[in-house]
Amino acid sequence: MSKYSFxxxxxxxxxxxxxxxxxxxxxxxxxSVVWEYRVVLxxxxxxxxALTACAAVAGLVCGTMLAIASxxxxxxxxxxxxxxxxIWRNTPLLVxxxxxxxxxxxxxxxxxxxxESGVIGITLQxxxxxxxxVRAGIESVPKGQWEAAYSLALPARIRWTRVILPPAxxxxxxxxxxxxISFFKGTAILSILHVSELMTxxxxxxxxxxxxxxxFSAIAxxxxxxxxxxxxxxxxxxxxxxxxxx
Amino acid sequence: MRFDxxxxxxxxxxLLQAFGVTxxxxxxxxxxxxxxxxxxxxxKLQQRGLAFRLANGFIDFFRTxxxxxxxxxxxxxxxxxxxxxxxxxxxxxxxxSLFSAAYLAEIFRAGILAVxxxxxxxxxxxxxxxxxIWKRIIIPPAIRRMMPAFINFLTELLKATSLLSAIAVGExxxxxxxxxxxxxxxxxxLSAIAVLYFVLIFPFSLMARxxxxxxxxxxxx
Amino acid sequence: MQTSNHINESFxxxxxxxxxxxxxxxxxxxxxxxxxxxxxxxxxxxxxxxxTFLRVLNALxxxxxxxxxxxxxxxxxxxxxxxxxxxxxxxxxxxFNLFEHMSIRENVTFAPRVSRAVATKDAxxxxxxLLKRVGIIEQIEKYPNHLxxxxxxxxxxARALAMKPQAMLFDEPTxxxxxxxxVEVLDVMRELAHSGMTMIIVTHEMGFAKEAASRMLFMSAGxxxxxxxxxxxxxxxxxxxxxxxxxxxx
Numbered sequence: 110m111s112k113y114s115f116x117x118x119x120x121x122x123x124x125x126x127x128x129x130x131x132x133x134x135x136x137x138x139x140x141s142v143v144w145e146y147r148v149v150l151x152x153x154x155x156x157x158x159a160l161t162a163c164a165a166v167a168g169l170v171c172g173t174m175l176a177i178a179s180x181x182x183x184x185x186x187x188x189x190x191x192x193x194x195x196i197w198r199n200t201p202l203l204v205x206x207x208x209x210x211x212x213x214x215x216x217x218x219x220x221x222x223x224x225e226s227g228v229i230g231i232t233l234q235x236x237x238x239x240x241x242x243v244r245a246g247i248e249s250v251p252k253g254q255w256e257a258a259y260s261l262a263l264p265a266r267i268r269w270t271r272v273i274l275p276p277a278x279x280x281x282x283x284x285x286x287x288x289x290i291s292f293f294k295g296t297a298i299l300s301i302l303h304v305s306e307l308m309t310x311x312x313x314x315x316x317x318x319x320x321x322x323x324x325f326s327a328i329a330x331x332x333x334x335x336x337x338x339x340x341x342x343x344x345x346x347x348x349x350x351x352x353x354x355x
Numbered sequence: 356m357r358f359d360x361x362x363x364x365x366x367x368x369x370l371l372q373a374f375g376v377t378x379x380x381x382x383x384x385x386x387x388x389x390x391x392x393x394x395x396x397x398x399k400l401q402q403r404g405l406a407f408r409l410a411n412g413f414i415d416f417f418r419t420x421x422x423x424x425x426x427x428x429x430x431x432x433x434x435x436x437x438x439x440x441x442x443x444x445x446x447x448x449x450x451x452s453l454f455s456a457a458y459l460a461e462i463f464r465a466g467i468l469a470v471x472x473x474x475x476x477x478x479x480x481x482x483x484x485x486x487x488i489w490k491r492i493i494i495p496p497a498i499r500r501m502m503p504a505f506i507n508f509l510t511e512l513l514k515a516t517s518l519l520s521a522i523a524v525g526e527x528x529x530x531x532x533x534x535x536x537x538x539x540x541x542x543x544x545l546s547a548i549a550v551l552y553f554v555l556i557f558p559f560s561l562m563a564r565x566x567x568x569x570x571x572x573x574x575x576x
Numbered sequence: 577m578q579t580s581n582h583i584n585e586s587f588x589x590x591x592x593x594x595x596x597x598x599x600x601x602x603x604x605x606x607x608x609x610x611x612x613x614x615x616x617x618x619x620x621x622x623x624x625x626x627x628t629f630l631r632v633l634n635a636l637x638x639x640x641x642x643x644x645x646x647x648x649x650x651x652x653x654x655x656x657x658x659x660x661x662x663x664x665x666x667x668x669x670x671x672f673n674l675f676e677h678m679s680i681r682e683n684v685t686f687a688p689r690v691s692r693a694v695a696t697k698d699a700x701x702x703x704x705x706l707l708k709r710v711g712i713i714e715q716i717e718k719y720p721n722h723l724x725x726x727x728x729x730x731x732x733x734a735r736a737l738a739m740k741p742q743a744m745l746f747d748e749p750t751x752x753x754x755x756x757x758x759v760e761v762l763d764v765m766r767e768l769a770h771s772g773m774t775m776i777i778v779t780h781e782m783g784f785a786k787e788a789a790s791r792m793l794f795m796s797a798g799x800x801x802x803x804x805x806x807x808x809x810x811x812x813x814x815x816x817x818x819x820x821x822x823x824x825x826x
Contacts, residue, residue, distance in 0.1 A: 115406050131438040199510065199556040200549050201517035204528055208549055211532075211541040297421035301521060308423055321431040329420050329428055336419035477673035477732075480634050481687035481739055482662035485655075491686065495677050 134322070142320045143327040153310030154331065157296050160306055163228060164292040168235025169243075169285070175236060176243035177269065190240065197237035202298050206230040210302055223302040231295060238288055246281035247273060282350060286343045290336060297332070307331070362540045363547055370544075373530035374551060376444075377516050380526060383448050385512060388455025395460035400467065410460070417457035422515050426450040430522040447519040454515060458508055466501025467493060503570060506563035510556045517552070527551060587612045587647060587743060587774055588633060594641035595628055595798075602628040603639070604798035612742070615769050616776045617785040617806075620795035621821060626778040627670075629795070630745045633776070634667045647742060663691060666736030670748040672728040674720040674735070680707070681716045684735045692739065699738070706734040710764050726757030730764055743774035750781060782822075786810050794818050 143150065179190040197205065210226035221229070250273050258272040300308035311328045315321045363370075398410025417425065429450040434441045441449075470493050478492045520529035531548040535541035586609035595603040602625045610616055618626050631637045632644065635651055635658040644651040647664045651657065675683050684706060685699035694702070707713045710730040712723075720728055729749055736744060746765065750758045762784050769775060769788045779785060785792065785806070792809035794802035794817075802809070802818050 119405065119409070129437050129439075131436055134435055134438070195557065195560075196553060199560055200552045201514035201528065203517040203520065204531075204545065204549050204552055207528070207532060208545045211535060212545040215542045294419075294421040297423040298518065300423060308421070308427075312427070315431070322435055325424065325428045325432055329424050332420045332424055333416055337415060340419065471673075473669060473671050473673035474675060476636055477667075477669060477675070478687075479636060480662055480665075480667035480669075481736070482659045482691040483687055484659070484691060487686075487690040491678075491690075492675060499677075 138323055139320065140323050140327065142314070142318050142323050146314050146318075149310055149314065150307065150328070150331075153305060153307035154335075156304070156310075157293070157306040157308075160227070160231060160296045160299065160304070161289065161293045164231045164235040164295070165285075165289045167232040168239045168292070171232065171236035172239025173243050175240040176247060179240065179244055180247065194237045194240050197234055198241070202230065202234050202295055203301055205234060206299065206302055224304050227299040227302050227304040231292065231299065234295070235288075235292055239285070242281055242284045242288065243277070245284075246277035249280050250277050279350065283343060283347045286346065287340075290339045290343065293336060293339065294332070359540050359543050362538055363543050366534050366538075366544070369530055369534065370527070370547060370551070373525060373527045373548075374555075376524070377513070377526040377555075380444070380447055380451065380516050380519065380524070381509075381512050384451035384455050384516075385509070387448070387452035388459050388512075391452065391456035392459030392463060395456055396463040396467070399460060399464055414457045414460050417453050418461070422450070422454055422518050423521060425454060426518055426522055429453075443519075443522045443524050446522060447516075447524045451512065451515060451519075455508075455512055458511070459505070462501050462504045462508060463497075465504065466497040469500040470496050500570065500574075503563050503567035506559050506566060510559045510563070513552070513556050513559070586610060588776075589645045590642065591644070592642035593632065593639050593644060595625075595632060595637060596640050601798050603632065605642070606798070606800060607642075608793075608800060608803070610743075610774070610776065612774055613772055614774055615788055615790045616793060617789040617791075618776065618778045618793045618795055619780065619782070619785065619821070624795045625798040626795050627747050628798075630667070630747050630776065630778060633745060634665055635661055636667075659691070663739060664742045665745060666739055666741035666743070667745045668729070668732050668736055668747065668749050670752050672720070672725070672732045672752070674728055674732055676720055679717055679719055680712065680723070680731050683720070683731060684738050687735065688738050688740075702738055703734070706737050707731070709767075710734045711760075724757060725753045726760045729753065729757075729761045733761075733764055733768070737768075743776070744768065746775065746777040746779070748778050748780070750779065794821070796821075 175190050175193070179187055181187060206226060209230050210221065210223065214220045254272055254276070255268075258268040263272065296306050297308040299306055300312060303309050307328055311324050315324045318324070395410045395413055398406040399414060401407040401410075426447065429441075430443060430446040433446065433449070474492055474496070475488060478488045483492070516526055517528040519526055520532060523529060527548045531544040535544045538544075588608075588610040590606050590608045593603055593606045594601065604625075606629065618629065620626055628637060632639050632651075633646065638652055646661050649657050649660050649664075651661060653661075674680075675686070678686065681700070681703055684703035685696070688694040688699045688702065689696060704713060704716070707716055710733055712727055712730055712734070715723055715727060715731075720731070723731065733744075733749075749765070750761050753761065758781070762781060765775070765777070766784070766788050777785070777789070789806045792802070792804055792806050793800050794809075794815070796817055802815055804812070
């Protein structure tokens, strides 16, 4: 009996949903609007991917510098890095974006465009998250490696680039890729500033065509497909990395 | 420029109310998310069959699409599809519940899978009935093991509530933007809610880290 | 009908039991009978299927072929049969597997209470008796991670005995222990053997086997290659594989 109870529950739920659905609307759905605006949507997706890449690259560069800075013995610098990381990790990206876009110009007197604000916001957020990962990666390098580098009197630059960073980077790769995927999702938040990425573009098309169901369902699917491809590729990468170590 | 405290004090009741809305929506979404998440987790633990595939698809889908897209979809499509009016607050709770359910299902599952297999073997070998194995042998250690990730998720959920400002839910980010636009004191209001969010979220981050350290010490890895 | 005679005289009867892990054959067509009161020691190289054999006897692994009849209950069977078998057969694991979040008292009383419906008071009395028997009564309110490995393993034995099983399975009970703790566990097992308990023991402790076992099995590649009385086993070593194994271990 218990073997069949689950399909029965599923069928019941589907039945209830089917009863409440607006079939008239459902049958009149016209997905040709998605095809009609394919060029615009594709451009939006390109902007989304470009913003993701920007967050990943700029974030990684800033994050690595901050992580190295956080290893210094100079306490005020260390505290500054920690404060930056904690503030940006513990407030919502949306609030950071509107703060940069609307509040910051009042202080600096420099007006930023939506795209500029968006790029600044997501880069800084990425930097904060990447700092944590890079720091964890650096701290995962055994102490003996540091001591060996010190005892060989290697210059700081060589110590970092040849001894500490190579093994650290290997442990960092999976979380870094995962983070990049979450910034792919995060770029949709930039639509609050009307940066012309996929979400903004869709909103605009929806406002002129009055076909929200078709459009939002379609881009949900686009985001899903791109995201799932990236995360399955990450799993594969993790698997390859793990097997290579053995 | 100077920081206009008067404006902030004048509108502090509005901000306070918005703070309450943020917390209320988070709490509701969390509760609903826990319930749905438990079912999704049970489904995924089956490893095969219809329940597994449904749960797996649900989890993958709602973890992968951006929260903003989900919120907009629920807000602009669900009322049309069901031909009912749904308030923007309810839309927000629905969207964030689905988001929570998908993440929590994976967190629950990881906690359950982290319980050493030997514990369950020993319980089975003692002929302990399945109900008691779950209640006394699997769930208590699983809860301890999932605590850091669970608290961490709370911080993500609190941050995600700010996205509801896109559909005009009167939570903190929305209220601050509106007040900022009305009074042109963007800097004051946006800074104020940034601080409020930080004060709300940072303690959870600290708790998650402490829970993690405690767990590492206990399981000895 | 043919096998019913066998059932009456043997407590455990395996007929052509096979078990695969993927393509790896862990148990290869095993047929064996074990009578009430026998003390059976199983030896053999690691990976030969000894642990798997014990685990299928407790239905912790399902078998792919053949059947096992334990105390007149047939495996593979439904959940009720499985629990019936597990109530009558206790198991002690290499890694003890005490419930980490329960005190020693709870560890020992939990199973009788929930699967034999023993009253809490009776379960407590039984636990105290058993813990006295294995010599850990002073630690009864402590938690497993406060005990040494030897003490934990003795608790694990008491925990299994609390179900009043008719037979006990030991899966390398001393392999995870520091050398100085092996003796205390073997002493408890020796005492148990003298009390007439049916025991199947996977072990590398040849001294213990020679002294306590009534029957020796040598397993290799999922088969029992040697099945002899203990006296025979330790005098007569003409089996080449067994000789190689023994010279490595002694």
